[in-house]
Amino acid sequence: MAGVLEIRDLHKRFDTHHVIKGFTLDVAEQTLSCLVGPNGAGKTTLMDLISGRLKPSEGSVRFYGDEMTGLSENEIARRGIGRKFQVPAVFRNLTVRDNLQVAYSRQVNPFINMFTFADPGMQRRLDEVCNQVGLQDRLQIEAGLLSHGETQWLEIGMVLMQEPRLLLLDEPIAGMTEVEIEKTARLLKGIRRSATLIVVEHDMGFVREIADVVTVMHMGTLLAQGRIDEIEADKRVRDVYLGTEEEIV
């Protein structure tokens, strides 16, 4: 399988705080990786470095062979790395359809969206994405009226409108009901058929259900990587969770 992402000896310092300390990782195409690790391990910072929201202090991030660290956040998104944040960023007073259209055209200007509405590529993508995220019946609803789970799916849909080759999701099931979590698991496994995903997640039941590969981060470095059963049996992994509020099993 081709390498999607090659991270080499990545470092991030905030003043004196050295948060990412020589992190190295390879991600293969069409895999769903779950990134786990105790609070403060550096998971969100790593997502910020991959998506260009933050610039690394040192090191390299290659995406399909191309170096990303010198590029702007917009350019990295244009190259095919899509990012969904922990906190939803939908336009609450626009409809679900308008939110998806805005995401496609990357323009909030409503006049520009009137033109893209006639764009057959946009319409095709909108149909595909709203089927994928299961919001076909909610297109005319204002996004502010959606449930928490639906808002998360809309936001995933907004990222999908841009047809990312790599999707980064930070804690996508936080606050969801069991039924919503089940649906999200199916949704992510569906996306994996056409893209590569890295999902930051705490819930080990969810990780067990969706992950091809589990990557464990600890104090800004890669602690372990493998199948979920290997990770759960790994003594070093169990040790870093000891004494924290979180659990690995």
Ligand SMILES: Nc1ncnc2c1ncn2[C@@H]1O[C@H](COP(=O)(O)OP(=O)(O)O)[C@@H](O)[C@H]1O
């Ligand atoms: N802008 C920043 N300035 C200083 N320290 C930061 C900043 N952002 C994150 N950190 C620190 O980096 C560490 C890792 O944070 P984060 O990446 O959010 O961890 P995680 O997502 O694994 O819980 C934490 O100790 C956090 O306080």
Ligand SMILES: [Mg+2]
């Ligand atoms: Mg985080």
